[in-house]
Amino acid sequence: MTSLVSEARSSASNRRRTGSVSIRDVAQRAGVSIATVSRAVNRIPTVNAELARRVWEAIDEVGYLPNTQARALVSGRSKMLGLIVSEITNPFFPELVQEFENLAVAQGYEVLIGSTNYDPARTESLMRRLLQRNVDGVAVMTFGVEEDLVQQLVEREFPLVFVDAGPVLPNIHILKVDYAEGIRQGVQHLAALGHRSIAFISGPLSQRSPAARRDAFLKSMAELGLIVPREHIVEGDHTMEGGMGAIEKLLLLHQLPTAIMCSNDMTAIGVLHGLYRTTHRVPDDISVVGFDDIHLAQFMLPPLTTVQMSCKDLARAAVEALRAGIERDHPKAAQKEWKIPTRLVVRQSSSFPRGSLPALMKGTAGKSKPTGAD
Amino acid sequence: MTSLVSEARSSASNRRRTGSVSIRDVAQRAGVSIATVSRAVNRIPTVNAELARRVWEAIDEVGYLPNTQARALVSGRSKMLGLIVSEITNPFFPELVQEFENLAVAQGYEVLIGSTNYDPARTESLMRRLLQRNVDGVAVMTFGVEEDLVQQLVEREFPLVFVDAGPVLPNIHILKVDYAEGIRQGVQHLAALGHRSIAFISGPLSQRSPAARRDAFLKSMAELGLIVPREHIVEGDHTMEGGMGAIEKLLLLHQLPTAIMCSNDMTAIGVLHGLYRTTHRVPDDISVVGFDDIHLAQFMLPPLTTVQMSCKDLARAAVEALRAGIERDHPKAAQKEWKIPTRLVVRQSSSFPRGSLPALMKGTAGKSKPTGAD
DNA sequence: ATGAAAGCGCTAACAC
DNA sequence: GTGTTAGCGCTTTCAT
Numbered sequence: 012m013t014s015l016v017s018e019a020r021s022s023a024s025n026r027r028r029t030g031s032v033s034i035r036d037v038a039q040r041a042g043v044s045i046a047t048v049s050r051a052v053n054r055i056p057t058v059n060a061e062l063a064r065r066v067w068e069a070i071d072e073v074g075y076l077p078n079t080q081a082r083a084l085v086s087g088r089s090k091m092l093g094l095i096v097s098e099i100t101n102p103f104f105p106e107l108v109q110e111f112e113n114l115a116v117a118q119g120y121e122v123l124i125g126s127t128n129y130d131p132a133r134t135e136s137l138m139r140r141l142l143q144r145n146v147d148g149v150a151v152m153t154f155g156v157e158e159d160l161v162q163q164l165v166e167r168e169f170p171l172v173f174v175d176a177g178p179v180l181p182n183i184h185i186l187k188v189d190y191a192e193g194i195r196q197g198v199q200h201l202a203a204l205g206h207r208s209i210a211f212i213s214g215p216l217s218q219r220s221p222a223a224r225r226d227a228f229l230k231s232m233a234e235l236g237l238i239v240p241r242e243h244i245v246e247g248d249h250t251m252e253g254g255m256g257a258i259e260k261l262l263l264l265h266q267l268p269t270a271i272m273c274s275n276d277m278t279a280i281g282v283l284h285g286l287y288r289t290t291h292r293v294p295d296d297i298s299v300v301g302f303d304d305i306h307l308a309q310f311m312l313p314p315l316t317t318v319q320m321s322c323k324d325l326a327r328a329a330v331e332a333l334r335a336g337i338e339r340d341h342p343k344a345a346q347k348e349w350k351i352p353t354r355l356v357v358r359q360s361s362s363f364p365r366g367s368l369p370a371l372m373k374g375t376a377g378k379s380k381p382t383g384a385d
Numbered sequence: 386m387t388s389l390v391s392e393a394r395s396s397a398s399n400r401r402r403t404g405s406v407s408i409r410d411v412a413q414r415a416g417v418s419i420a421t422v423s424r425a426v427n428r429i430p431t432v433n434a435e436l437a438r439r440v441w442e443a444i445d446e447v448g449y450l451p452n453t454q455a456r457a458l459v460s461g462r463s464k465m466l467g468l469i470v471s472e473i474t475n476p477f478f479p480e481l482v483q484e485f486e487n488l489a490v491a492q493g494y495e496v497l498i499g500s501t502n503y504d505p506a507r508t509e510s511l512m513r514r515l516l517q518r519n520v521d522g523v524a525v526m527t528f529g530v531e532e533d534l535v536q537q538l539v540e541r542e543f544p545l546v547f548v549d550a551g552p553v554l555p556n557i558h559i560l561k562v563d564y565a566e567g568i569r570q571g572v573q574h575l576a577a578l579g580h581r582s583i584a585f586i587s588g589p590l591s592q593r594s595p596a597a598r599r600d601a602f603l604k605s606m607a608e609l610g611l612i613v614p615r616e617h618i619v620e621g622d623h624t625m626e627g628g629m630g631a632i633e634k635l636l637l638l639h640q641l642p643t644a645i646m647c648s649n650d651m652t653a654i655g656v657l658h659g660l661y662r663t664t665h666r667v668p669d670d671i672s673v674v675g676f677d678d679i680h681l682a683q684f685m686l687p688p689l690t691t692v693q694m695s696c697k698d699l700a701r702a703a704v705e706a707l708r709a710g711i712e713r714d715h716p717k718a719a720q721k722e723w724k725i726p727t728r729l730v731v732r733q734s735s736s737f738p739r740g741s742l743p744a745l746m747k748g749t750a751g752k753s754k755p756t757g758a759d
Numbered sequence: 760a761t762g763a764a765a766g767c768g769c770t771a772a773c774a775c
Numbered sequence: 776g777t778g779t780t781a782g783c784g785c786t787t788t789c790a791t
Contacts, residue, residue, distance in 0.1 A: 031461075031519075033768055044778045049770060057776060079517045080454045080463065081768035084783045089454065099479045100680065109473050109500055116510075121518060124498055126483055136490075143453045144495060145405075251684045284684045306474065310625045310658045312686040407784055418762045423786060431760060455784035458767045 032075045041069035052077055079121075083145060091121045092333055093141035093149035095134070099126035101249065101277055102305045103322065107152060110326030118334065120147070127153055129215070148172070148333040152325070153218075170336030172329050176219045179347075184332035186325060186349050188220070190227040193318040193353025194272070197300045198231035200316070200355055201270045205367045206298060210243040210268035212257040212278050221249065224274045224302065243268055247278045254281020262289065269364040270298035276305045279315055283360070294362035295370075304356050314358035324351050406449045415443035426451060453495075457519060465495045466707055467515035467523035469508070473500035475623065475651055476679045477696065481526060484700030492708065494521070501527055503589070522546070522707040526699070527592075544710030546703050550593045553721075558706035560699060560723045562594070564601040567692040567727025568646070571674045572605035574690070574729055575644045579741045580672060584617040584642035586631040586652050595623065598648045598676065617642055621652045628655020636663065643738040644672035650679045653689055657734070668736035669744075678730055688732035698725050 034052075038045040043062055050058045051066040058066075069075075083089040092115050096104040104126075112122045123146055125137040134153075141149055148170030165171070165180055172184045179185075201209055211228045214221030225244065232239050245260050247253035254273060258281070261267065273279040279301030286293055293299050293313060301308060301317035308315040328349040335341040363370035408426075412419040417436055424432045425440040432440075443449075457463040466489050470478040478500075486496045497520055499511040508527075515523055522544030539545070539554055546558045553559075575583055585602045588595025599618065606613050619634050621627035628647065632655070635641065647653040653675030657667060665671050667687060675682060678693035702723040709715040737744035 031768095035768080045769080046771085046778060046780095047776090050777085053770085059776060062777085076513065076517045078458075078519060078768050080457045080519055081783085082770075083454045084452075084458055084768080084785090085770045087783075099483050100476070102474070102476055102479075102681075105473045105476075105479045108498075112498075112500065116514075121497065121514060123495065124482075124486075126486065139450065140490075140495060143450045145452060145454055251681075280681075280684055283686065284688075287686045307476075307625075307654075307681070310654055312657065312661045314658075405784095409784080419785080420762055420764095420787080421760090424761085427786085433760060436761085452784050455767085456786075458769090458784080459786045461767075 031078070032073045034075070034077070036073050037066065037069045037075045040073055041065045088147055088337075089145040090119055091123055091144060091146045092330075093144075093146040094122050094124045094329075095127060095137060095141075095149060095151045095153055096124070097127050097129055097153040098249075099124070101275075102307055103275070103277075103303045104152070106306060107322040107326055110323050111150070111329060114326055114330040118330065120330075142169075147337045150329040150333055152329065170333055172332045172336075174220060174325070175223055182336050184336060184347055184349065186328050186332070186351055188223075188320055188325075188351040189353050190223050191230065193302070193320065193355065194224060194227035195231040195234070196353075196355035197272055197302070197316075197318050198228065198235065200357060201272070201298060201300065201361060202235050202237065204270075204298065204361065204363050205369065206270040206364050207237060208243070208266070208268040209237065209239070209270045209272055210245065210261055211239070212245050212247045212254060212261075212271060212273045212282065214247060214249040214253075214274040214278070216246055221274055228272060247274065247281075249275050249277055251277050251281035251284065254278035255285040256281075258282045258285035262291075267291075267297065270300070270361070272300045272302075274302055276301040276303040276308050276315060276317055279317065279360070280307070280311060283311060283315075293360050296365050298361040298364075300361055308356075309358060311360070313360045316358045316361040317356055318353050319356050320351065320353050405452070406447045408449070408451070410447050411440065411443045411449045414447055415439045462521055462711075463519040464493055465497055465518060465520045466704075467518075467520040468496050468498045468703075469501060469511060469515075469523060469525045469527055470498070471501050471503055471527040472623075473498070475649075476681055477649070477651075477677045478526070480680060481696040481700055484697050485524070485703060488700055488704040492704065494704075503527075516543075521711045524703040524707055526703065544707055546706045546710075548594060548699070549597055556710050558710060558721055558723065560702050560706070560725055562597075562694055562699075562725040563727050564597050565604065567676070567694065567729065568598060568601035569605040569608070570727075570729035571646055571676070571690075571692050572602065572609070574731060575646070575672060575674065575735060576609050576611065578644075578672065578736065579738050579743065580642075580644040581611060581738075582617070582640070582642040583611065583613070583644045583646055584619065584635055585613070586619050586621045586628060586635075586645060586647045586656065588621060588623040588627075588648040588652070590620055595648055602646060621648065621655075623649050623651055625651050625655035625658065628652035629659040630655075632656045632659035636665075641665075641671070644674070644735070646674045646676075648676055650675040650677040650682050650689060650691055653691065653734070654681070654685060657685060657689075668734050670739050672735040672738075674735055682730075683732060685734070687734045690732045690735040691730055692727050693730050694725065694727050 034045045034048050038048045043066060047058060047062060048066050051063045094111055098104060108124060115122050123141060123144060127134040127137060150172040152174050168182050170182050172186060174186045175188060211225060213225040216222050229239060242264060245257040247257040271282060273282060279299050282299050283293060291297050301315045304317045304319035308317050328351060332349055335343045335346060408419045408422050411422045417440060421432060421436060422440050425437045468485055472478060482498060489496050497515060497518060501508040501511060524546040526548050542556050544556050546560060548560045549562060585599060587599045590596050603613060616638060619631040621631040645656060647656060653673050656673050660667055667673050675689045675691035678691045682689040682691050702725060706723055709717045709720060
């Protein structure tokens, strides 16, 4: 008889559609006022222990769940966080989403997720929806924001988090990913293996983050005195399809690069796929390096050498930064920039350039996989 | 001067934290009552055109966004849908989530997503959170529900959607995936190529959906008079790691199967990866077939032959079923079962068994890829 | 057609 | 320490 609704003698006024049990039902059953119930639920220490016990008992009996909407209405806080990603189907983002959600929920927040699909109109309506839902803050993890859309939020002094770049304003927190170091490590790794001709497949360069990655690449190459011919920078779009398209362009070149650095892992996967249809083998003929280190990277054929950008770090920083913006007494309320480290993860998609001495020796030593030479 | 807050002469009572603009601000500015504003916003046809115009103008000027929480509180409808998936990082789910979200948003609903990670405790707390947030309905797309957790919702006559199986009750809608047909096509495809010894790597068999897939496999094999030795059914867990573990077990066998059918694509990707580290080539030595047809499948090396379960269909059915449960006058309110079709997609991870006549001829014809025979 | 007013479920003053 | 009450922003009778 303690089932959720059977005994719920709902006060006549409620139970509109679902048999929702209100605070009044609990109060009635426990023989106390609704204020006491509220206090007990919110663990206000001043409530009499015996009364609190009775309240909790009643709560259990009638199956009471506090209505978050009502709470939000009165407190002015919805305890919801918005999370905007550019493409939920890019495996990097679900990993990020999961981390973000874990952390947020642990702090008592709910997460409203939105995927923009790089569509400004979508982003706009998404923002509006998030505002209407009264989220307490929004993390914009799109790696490239459409500036003007942010204006609304900014003006409302709304807690916001961006990746890489965003307006410098109070309430705006920026997550700075250390592309310079990560990409530099990747380039140095390839150079150390003996590669001199390294191409780069970028993301959509209209966005900040892809542009930053490309710049980091150029800088790293310059550092080593390596020149990058114009045609070795190909613009992709951070999808597998884009990676495939880009490698096809590269394949048309008179002189192929011996290594390819990609702006993200999905691009690299597309490259791997594109190369698979040719006679070029990875890494024997051409080395491929990705960026992100999505879970999938290690399962590629061959396992992908890539630069790790920890989505755990990213998520943690995002949630913390948001909380810092929301809860005025947060310890890090003043911190505006959050550094996100990156690091190289060497796997098997990178090796010595074909024909180089170490490559030949490696072949003799029989350590090379039977990837089918042409 | 039409910026969102600059002119917003907020009535003293509001503007708690963010400069939120309320219906009263609009009313004041338009010189009408809040009731009229409400009616205008909700496009009640009886409002005077001139007044409506003034209201919309004021809305624009003060940057008013209706507060959804308050709306929900009074209407009893939150216009939010819960979507529970088992693992957001399995690429199948983001695809599903995206579709679901698109459809839901198009109908004016917001989506609250939760990933259970196969953890009953998480699922439980997730359910509770969704209830507290007053979602109008929940789609449980976990392919394996922990029965008792549903009890709460069921008793509250809460609109619910399940995949594959669930209690037969009013307000419960079931999405029936046609495993029988899809898996049967996969098996027939392999058998047609000449395979007789086909192994199956299942998902976690404690869950309904993986069990249903396994049963479908067994049935399809029996149909063809093919016997399946006990050791040819290996339990995985629908992850790449699980697929790798399973193929390793299979590799220990005295007599290897010539083809492997996997309970989902992630498993198949794990298998591909596991096989890559051996001398066995796909599809020359062993054929691999997946299930789901995630976007990634076509980019695998080799592109994965798989059974498509359309997440578009799934999402569409889920949203429709939910709406049918929520909106009492929905045309399909009575429909309790929704069929989800499946179909085979042949790519390059399946071929003739090694040593069979067609395989030999194919080799001669030079159509085979240089995958490096041992 | 429009406005005044009663709540939706809850929290937080304010009394007692 | 506990109860009473005034709203949070909105929709929806009920008068007018």
